[in-house]
Amino acid sequence: MIAFINVNKTYANGTTALNNINVSIEQGEFVAVIGLSGAGKSTLIRCINRMHDITDGQLLVDGVDVAKLKGKQIRRFRRRIGMIFQSFNLVTRATVINNVLVSLVPDLPMWRRVTGIFSSNQKLKALEALEKVGILDKAFIRVDQLSGGQQQRVALARTLAQSPDIILADEPIASLDPVTAKLVMDDFKRINQEMNISVIMNIHHVEIALEYADRIIGIRQGEVVFDGRAAEVTKDVLSYIYGGKMEEAAASAEERAFHVR
Template identity: 75%
Template sequence: MIEFINVGKTYPNNVRALDNINLKIEKGEFVAIIGLSGAGKSTLIRCINRMHDISEGELIVDGVKVDALKGKEIRTFRQRIGMIFQSFNLVTRISVLKNVLVSFVPELPFWRKVTGIFSKDQKIRALTALDKVGILDKAYVRVDQLSGGQQQRVALARTLAQQPDIILADEPIASLDPVTARQVMDDFTRINRETDMSIILNIHHVEMALEYAERIIGVREGRVVYDGKAEDVNQDVLDFIYNGKTGSPEPDGREEKYYV
């Protein structure tokens, strides 16, 4: 479980990125975070794995107070959380398999880090992850010979090889064409269902968010202004998230999911 309790984040330039965030995300949920650029979506998910520190409040993941972790504790904690970026973050001049094996570097003894030798179990885990995302046949191909969609799948396989409890994805389909984006979202859905892994996406493609995610969190100006089922999101809800227009507050007429 991920729990935000009165969480705020202020950057050194005094920009208020998050303001009084209160959320609970249970294990196995598939959540999409939507909102305008600059609303605080990326900051929200990057606080979960301590890429960003919170300024106040508490952030708890499976009973661990994330904001209290230090040094090696942070590195150990991050091994439980996979992170996928829009830019893929791959080494394009080496093979697909080697890119996936990179996920094991933090847990290697020093001599393996120096020699670049991975264990048989790690290679099996890497190949299994590639198989799960449908690109096992590309294992020995250089990454720069792959399409954008295939590269994003390599990034996803690298994350799966870590066997994390949570996957965070920051605009994972922003640079992909519609067909490829749908393939990647299908991968997320299948992984979520087969492994009960929590998946939290920051995404601009509203139609994709509504189709694939079970839960939608709407963020505006650093605050959560909507939190509910994807099936309950209609145009009034979207207008409220993106424009601040109240309209009809909610499909069922209740207002408690909206707060500013």
């Protein structure tokens, strides 16, 4: 379980990104975090794996006080949490399987890290992860030969190979065309349901959030202004979350997709 208890986050420049956040997320939930750009969506999910430190309050993951972790404790903790980015964060000149194997490097003894030699079991684990996202046939192809959607699936496979309990996704389909975006979202949904992995996703595409997520958290100016089932989200709720700027939000999402076409 993830629990935000009176959490605040203020950046060094004085900007308040999160204000008195109180949210609990159970294992296996699929949660979409929506709101205008700059509302605090990315900050919220990045606090979970300590990419950002909270300023006040308490953030617990299965009873672990995340803010109190140090050094190796943080690295071990992050092994349980996969992170998917909009930019994929892949080594494009390397093969698909080598990109997936990168997630297993922290578990290697030093001599394997230095030599880059992986065991047969680790290679099998990487191939199984690729099979789960439907691109096993691309295992030995260089990443720069793949489409954007296939690259995002490599990133998802890399995360699955580390056997996470939680997947955080920061605008994972923002740079994909609508057809490819739905295919990638199908992967997220299937993994969530079949493997009981919690998925917390920051997403600009409201209609896709409502279609795939079980639960919607709406953030406006750093505060949670809606937290409920996707089926409970109405036009009035969306207007409240976006402060009457739904058109601006839709245009922003469309602009992101346009830049990669």
